[in-house]
Amino acid sequence: MKNTFCLFFIIYLFFTFTSCEENGIFFPTPTITKGTFEVIIDGQLYSTQEASFVRDGNNIFINAIKPNTNEIFTLKVDNFDVGNFSFQGTNTVASFIENNPVSANVWSTSNQTSSRGTIVFTDIDLINNTVSGTFNFIGNNISTGSSRAFTQGTFVNIPQSITSISDDNFSAKVDGIEYQEESLFTNLVTVGSKELILINANKSLSETISINLESDIDVGEYDFGSFISQTYPTGQYNVGSAIYLADGKIRITSHNKIARLISGTFQFDASPATSSTPNFSITEGSFNVSY
Incomplete structure (x- = not known):
């Protein structure tokens, strides 16, 4: 089946695909670039360049991973554009997965009925296929009932994943x-x-x-x-x-x-x-x- 797009967990696909035209807009072949993704977790800086995004129409998933710790962020926004969006419900969701050898903890805003944070897109570059912005959220762990704050989040020049997903x-x-x-x-x-x-x-x-x-x-x-x-x-x-x-x-x-x-x-x-x-x-x- 075709993907409506793509997580969680996650996250980013690296391979080349040809340029295409969608709704009359020409999207050039993406180039391999590195952006930065940073956020403060419990007073500690989480920082990685292993980040990218995939989009299907106006919907976007931003994915970031620290390979040495296998800690994964996913930020999902429907109908995204330059501007401010609230993390709540199922359309705009932030999640963080903390893996260890025997278990995984997930803190997420999914299905929350009130705002648990925001994401702001400050730049969407359709020529170089990159996005930039800021975010913060409070994620809930449904297994433990605990909450965790993720503050001062930034993503700068995050590249579009360069794999075509239509045939996956x-x-x-x-x-x-x-x-x-x-x-x-x-x-x-x-x-x-x-x-x-x-x-x-x-x-x-x-x-x-x-x-x-x-x-x-x-x-x-x-x-x-x-x-x-x-x-x-x-x-x-x-x-x-x-x-x-x-x-x-x-x-x-x-x-x-x-x-x-x-x-x-x-x-x-x-x-x-x-x-x-x-x-x-x-x-x-x-x-x-x-x-």
């Missing part, structure tokens, strides 16, 4: 029910000593199927490994702030390492890190993505 697709079933993802992110990042392809299919900002593959993976069948021991590939199913790890198999059916195109199928049981008893069954999984 992802499908799966969760306990026999079709998983209808609203957004699909693929990204090539370095985590520790590994260069990884990250695939994140988001049904919402609180429900995600994630697959992590080594960038040089060959065609073949593999058992899902462990994020804790960094044995790849790995798979996860995230619901709210809970993370369920994959025990199953993935088959890579094609991988063009030059064009950065990869396809495959998968199935796994999803269990908490502290238990071997599955909570969910992920079946009939397939993907065909660029990264």
Whole structure:
């Protein structure tokens, strides 16, 4: 299926696509650039250049990750333009994911009935395909009931992801029910000593199927490994702030390492890190993505 765009978790896709014309407006081929994404968390500066955005029409997702800590921000705004937008409801949402080897904490403004912060777009450059602005928000952790403040946030010259997303697709079933993802992110990042392809299919900002593959993976069948021991590939199913790890198999059916195109199928049981008893069954999984 075609993506209406793309998270959570996440986040940014790096590959080249040709120029196109949309609604009479010409968008040139993006160039590989680096912006800056910064925010204060508990008095500490979070700063990264691993940030980009993807948009579908007038909707935008800005994604930022610190590869060494795997901390991820996603800022989603519908019908964005230069100006001020409030984080509340499901159309304008901020989220922060803090991963560790056995769990993941998520602080988000999703489904809040009153404003939990703002995002301001100060510059939208359709020639160089970059966006800049500021943001702040208070995110809630639905698992722990805690709140966290993210202040003095800035994003400067964040580039558009340079992968065409129109032909990417992802499908799966969760306990026999079709998983209808609203957004699909693929990204090539370095985590520790590994260069990884990250695939994140988001049904919402609180429900995600994630697959992590080594960038040089060959065609073949593999058992899902462990994020804790960094044995790849790995798979996860995230619901709210809970993370369920994959025990199953993935088959890579094609991988063009030059064009950065990869396809495959998968199935796994999803269990908490502290238990071997599955909570969910992920079946009939397939993907065909660029990264």
